[in-house]
Amino acid sequence: MTQVWQLQEAKGRFSEVVEEAVKNGPQLITKRGIETAIVLSFADYRKLLLRQKKLSEFFRDSPLAGANLDLTRDTSPLRDEVVL
Numbered sequence: 001m002t003q004v005w006q007l008q009e010a011k012g013r014f015s016e017v018v019e020e021a022v023k024n025g026p027q028l029i030t031k032r033g034i035e036t037a038i039v040l041s042f043a044d045y046r047k048l049l050l051r052q053k054k055l056s057e058f059f060r061d062s063p064l065a066g067a068n069l070d071l072t073r074d075t076s077p078l079r080d081e082v083v084l
Contacts, residue, residue: 007031010039 003020010017010029021027022041029037040048059065 002026002028004028004030007036 002025005013005017005027007029010027017027017029017039021039021044025041026044027039028035029039053061
C-alpha cells in the first residue's frame with residue numbers, strides 16, 4: 001500500500017521515504033493536500049521503463065488496427081462566417 005507523506009515531513013525524513021519506497025513500493029508526496037510527487041525505487045522505475053512501447057507498436061497492437069475507418073477529411077465549413 002502506498003504511504004502518503006506531507007512534503008514538509010518527507011523533506012525531514014527523506015531517507016525513511018526512500019527506504020519505504022525500496023521496501024514497500026511507491027511513496028506519495030502531497031503539498032497542501034494535493035498529490036504532487038511519487039518516490040519510486042529504482043527497481044520499480046526500471047519496470048515502468050521496460051513496459052513502454054514504441055508509438056508505432058501501440059498503434060499496430062490497437063484493437064482498431066485493420067478496422068475499416070473513414071479517415072477522409074471533412075472540408076465543409078465549421079460554422080457560418082460571423083460578421084462583426
